[in-house]
Amino acid sequence: MSAEAHGAVFHAPRAHQFDTAEQQKDASTLGMWLFLVTEIMFFSGLFCCYLVYRWFYPEAFAAASHHLDVALGGFNTAVLICSSLTMVLAVNASQAGKRRALVAFLILTILLGGVFLGVKAVEWHHKYVDHHIPGPSFHFEGPNARQAQLFFSLYFVMTGLHALHMVIGIGLLTVLTVQARRGKFTPTYNTPVDMCGLYWHFVDLIWIFLFPLLYLIDRHTK
Amino acid sequence: MITAPVTVPEREHYLNASYGLKSWLLTKDHKRIALLYLATITFFFFLGGLFAVMIRLELLTPQGDMVQSETYNKLFTMHGVNMVFFFLLPAIPATLGNFLVPLMIGARDLAFPKLNLASWYIFTIGGLFTLYALLSGGVDTGWTFYTPYSTTYSNSFVIATALGIFIAGFSSILTGLNFIVTIHRMRAPGLTWFRLPLFIWSHYAASLIMVLGTPVIAVTIVLLAAERAFHIGIFDPAIGGDPVLFQHLFWFYSHPAVYIMILPAMAVISELVAASARKRVYGYEFVAYASVAIAVFGFLVWGHHMFVSGQSVYAGLVFSVLSYLVAVPSAVKVFNWTATLHKGSIALETPMLYTFGFIGLFTIGGMTGLFVAALGLDVHVHDTYFVVAHFHYIMVGGTIMAYLGGLHFWWPKITGRMYPEILAKLSALVVFIGFNLTFFPQFILGYLGMPRRYHAYPDEFQVLNVMSTAGASILAVGYLLPMCYFIWSLRYGKIAPDNPWGAVGLEWQTLSPPPVENFDEIPIVTHEAYDYVSLPNGSVTPKKEANVR
Numbered sequence: 001m002s003a004e005a006h007g008a009v010f011h012a013p014r015a016h017q018f019d020t021a022e023q024q025k026d027a028s029t030l031g032m033w034l035f036l037v038t039e040i041m042f043f044s045g046l047f048c049c050y051l052v053y054r055w056f057y058p059e060a061f062a063a064a065s066h067h068l069d070v071a072l073g074g075f076n077t078a079v080l081i082c083s084s085l086t087m088v089l090a091v092n093a094s095q096a097g098k099r100r101a102l103v104a105f106l107i108l109t110i111l112l113g114g115v116f117l118g119v120k121a122v123e124w125h126h127k128y129v130d131h132h133i134p135g136p137s138f139h140f141e142g143p144n145a146r147q148a149q150l151f152f153s154l155y156f157v158m159t160g161l162h163a164l165h166m167v168i169g170i171g172l173l174t175v176l177t178v179q180a181r182r183g184k185f186t187p188t189y190n191t192p193v194d195m196c197g198l199y200w201h202f203v204d205l206i207w208i209f210l211f212p213l214l215y216l217i218d219r220h221t222k
Numbered sequence: 223m224i225t226a227p228v229t230v231p232e233r234e235h236y237l238n239a240s241y242g243l244k245s246w247l248l249t250k251d252h253k254r255i256a257l258l259y260l261a262t263i264t265f266f267f268f269l270g271g272l273f274a275v276m277i278r279l280e281l282l283t284p285q286g287d288m289v290q291s292e293t294y295n296k297l298f299t300m301h302g303v304n305m306v307f308f309f310l311l312p313a314i315p316a317t318l319g320n321f322l323v324p325l326m327i328g329a330r331d332l333a334f335p336k337l338n339l340a341s342w343y344i345f346t347i348g349g350l351f352t353l354y355a356l357l358s359g360g361v362d363t364g365w366t367f368y369t370p371y372s373t374t375y376s377n378s379f380v381i382a383t384a385l386g387i388f389i390a391g392f393s394s395i396l397t398g399l400n401f402i403v404t405i406h407r408m409r410a411p412g413l414t415w416f417r418l419p420l421f422i423w424s425h426y427a428a429s430l431i432m433v434l435g436t437p438v439i440a441v442t443i444v445l446l447a448a449e450r451a452f453h454i455g456i457f458d459p460a461i462g463g464d465p466v467l468f469q470h471l472f473w474f475y476s477h478p479a480v481y482i483m484i485l486p487a488m489a490v491i492s493e494l495v496a497a498s499a500r501k502r503v504y505g506y507e508f509v510a511y512a513s514v515a516i517a518v519f520g521f522l523v524w525g526h527h528m529f530v531s532g533q534s535v536y537a538g539l540v541f542s543v544l545s546y547l548v549a550v551p552s553a554v555k556v557f558n559w560t561a562t563l564h565k566g567s568i569a570l571e572t573p574m575l576y577t578f579g580f581i582g583l584f585t586i587g588g589m590t591g592l593f594v595a596a597l598g599l600d601v602h603v604h605d606t607y608f609v610v611a612h613f614h615y616i617m618v619g620g621t622i623m624a625y626l627g628g629l630h631f632w633w634p635k636i637t638g639r640m641y642p643e644i645l646a647k648l649s650a651l652v653v654f655i656g657f658n659l660t661f662f663p664q665f666i667l668g669y670l671g672m673p674r675r676y677h678a679y680p681d682e683f684q685v686l687n688v689m690s691t692a693g694a695s696i697l698a699v700g701y702l703l704p705m706c707y708f709i710w711s712l713r714y715g716k717i718a719p720d721n722p723w724g725a726v727g728l729e730w731q732t733l734s735p736p737p738v739e740n741f742d743e744i745p746i747v748t749h750e751a752y753d754y755v756s757l758p759n760g761s762v763t764p765k766k767e768a769n770v771r
Binding site for chain 1: 333334395406407433437442444452454463467
C-alpha cells in the first residue's frame with residue numbers, strides 16, 4: 001500500500017480496496033445515501049419535539065408563528081429551490097465534461113446559499129431586536145408567553161442546525177470549485193460533485209419542511 | 223514463565239510492513255485501526271473498572287464512610303459513561319469487527335479506509351472531552367442525563383461529558399456506515415448473503431442500529447447542551463417543556479444501543495460455537511434473520527424504561543408486549559447455539575469456555591429481562607439492584623464474555639502468536655466465578671428492595687454486598703490476567719499457524735498475521751459458511767482454485 005496509491009483517491013479513478021471504478025462509485029453512492037439517512041434521523045428528533053409541543057400548545061405555536069416574516073421566509077425558500085436547480089446543472093455539466101459551466105454553476109450555487117444565510121441572519125436579528133431570543137431576556141406579548149418561548153427555542157435550534165448544514169455545504173462546494181477549476185473532474189470521474197449534489201438537495205429538502213412547519217401555522221385565520 | 227523470545231522467520235505482514243509511530247497514527251489499514259481501537263478501549267475499560275472498584279469498596283459497609291454521597295453520584299455516573307459509551311459500544315465492532323469484517327468477506331479493506339481512521343480519531347477526541355470532564359470534577363447525573371436535573375440543577379461538568387458522548391457518537395455512525403457499505407459492495411466472488419458467516423449478519427444488524435439510532439441521541443444531546451448553556455428550555459417544565467420527552471428521545475437510542483452491544487457479542491458466539499463444535503450452526507437462516515429481527519424490534523421497546531415515568535398505561539402495555547417479543551429472536555439464537563453443540567465434537571479450549579459462560583449468563587440476563595418487562599413486577603424492582611444485576615448479566619456476562627472469547631479465538635490471527643492455554647483457561651474460570659459472585663447477590667438485594675444509586679444502605683443488606691464486593695475483586699483479577707498474558711504472548715507466545723483451530727472462515731485461509739492487503743489472492747467462495755462436512759480440514763479454497771480468477 002504505497003502512499004501515492006492510497007492518498008490520491010481524487011486523482012486515481014480507483015482506490016486499492018476496490019476491484020473496479022464502478023464498484024468504487026457504487027460504494028460511494030451507497031455511503032452517501034446512508035449518511036443522508038443518519039441526517040434524516042438527526043432532524044427527526046427535532047421534528048418529533050416540534051410535533052409533541054405543537055400538539056400540546058397549538059394556540060401558543062400559532063401566535064408565535066405569526067411573528068415570523070413570511071415574506072423573507074418565502075423569498076429564502078425560492079432562493080434555495082433555485083440553488084438546487086443550479087446544483088443539478090453543475091452535476092450535469094460535470095457529467096458532460098463542461099469544465100467552465102461546472103465552475104460557473106458551482107459558484108452560482110454558493111452565491112445563492114450565501115444569499116439564504118444573509119437573509120436568515122437578518123431574520124435572526126429581527127428576533128433579537130424583538131426580544132424573541134429564548135432565555136432570561138425573552139419577552140412575548142399575549143396569553144401564551146411561556147409556551148411561545150418553546151416555539152422560539154425550536155425555531156432557533158432547527159433553523160440554526162439547518163444553517164450549520166448550509167455552511168458546511170458551502171464549504172464543500174468551495175473545495176469542489178477549486179478542484180473543478182484545476183480540471184479534476186471528467187465525464188468518467190465526477191463522484192464528489194454527485195455526492196455533494198445529494199447533500200445539497202437534502203439540506204434544501206429539510207428547509208422545504210421547516211418553512212411551512214415554522215412560518216405557516218394558522219395563517220388562514222389572519 | 224519467562225522463556226527465550228521466539229523469533230519469527232521474516233515475512234512481510236501488516237504488523238511489520240512499516241514501522242514508527244507515524245505508520246500507525248496515519249494508517250488506513252483496517253487491521254491496524256482495529257488495534258488502535260483495542261488500545262484505546264482497553265484504557266477506558268480499566269478507567270471504568272477503577273470507578274467500579276471504588277463503588278464496590280464504598281458498598282462494603284452499610285455506612286457511607288468512604289466517599290460522600292455527591293462523590294458517589296459521580297463515581298457511578300463516570301463508571302456508566304466510560305463503560306457504556308467508551309468501552310461496550312465500540313468494544314466488539316471497532317476491534318474484532320474492524321479487523322475481521324473485510325477478512326471474512328474476502329476484501330482487501332473496508333470500503334472507506336480514511337473514514338475508518340477518522341472514526342478512531344473522532345472517538346479519541348470524544349474520549350478526551352470526557353476525560354477532561356472527569357479531571358475537572360466529574361459529572362453526577364447518572365449516565366442517563368435525565369432532565370431537568372442535568373439541565374438546571376446539576377452542578378457538575380454535564381456539557382463537557384455530553385459533548386464527549388456526542389463526538390464519540392459520530393465514530394459509531396461512521397463505523398456502522400462503513401460496515402454496511404462494505405458488506406453490500408465488497409464481498410468476494412461467490413460469497414452470497416446466505417454464505418456469509420453469522421458474524422457478518424450480526425454486525426450488519428448492529429450497524430443498522432448505529433446508523434439509525436445514534437443521530438437521535440446526537441440531537442438530544444445538542445438540545446440538552448443548548449438548554450443548559452443558553453437556558454432555551456426545550457425540556458424545561460417552567461415554560462411548558464416536558465422532561466419525559468427527553469426520556470423518550472434518550473431511550474429511543476439508548477435501548478437499541480443495548481443491541482449494538484449484544485449483537486456483535488452474538489456474532490462472536492456464533493463463530494465460536496461453529497468452530498468449536500466443528501458443525502454448521504443449526505438453523506443458520508433463522509440465526510441470521512434473528513439478528514435483523516432483534517435490530518428491528520429493538521427500536522420499538524424503548525418505553526419499557528419509562529413504566530414509572532408517567533407514561534400512559536396503554537403505552538406501557540404496548541411496550542411491555544413488544545419487549546417480550548424481543549425475547550423470541552434472542553431465544554432462537556440461544557436454542558440454535560445449543561442445538562449446534564448437540565453431537566458436535568466439542569473442543570474445550572478457552573474460546574469455548576467463554577462461549578459456555580456467555581450462553582449461560584446471557585440466558586439469565588435475558589430471562590430477568592422478561593421480569594422487568596412485566597408491568598406489575600417492574601413497579602416492584604424498578605430502580606433497584608435487580609435492574610443493575612439484570613443489565614450487568616447482559617453487558618458484562620454477555621458482551622464482555624464474548625469479547626474475551628473472541629479475543630482469544632482470533633488472537634493467533636491478529637498477532638501471529640498463541641496465548642498460553644492453561645493460564646487462559648484458568649482466567650476464564652476466574653472471570654466466571656468472579657462475575658457470578660459479584661452480580662448474583664445483586665438480584666437478591668434488588669428483590670429485597672435495595673435501591674440503586676445510594677452509597678449507604680440498611681445493615682441487613684451487608685452480607686450480600688460483601689459477597690458482591692468480594693466477587694468484584696476476583697473479577698478484577700480475571701480481567702487483569704488476560705491483559706498480562708496477551709502482552710506476554712506478543713514476545714514469548716508460540717508462533718501461531720495460519721489456522722490453529724481448523725476453522726473454515728475465510729479469515730483462516732490467509733496467513734497469520736495477514737498480509738497488508740489481507741489475501742495474496744482474493745478467494746473465490748464455493749461453499750456456505752461452516753461447511754465442516756465437505757471441508758473437514760478447514761480449507762475453503764485450495765490454492766489452484768483461487769488462481770482461476
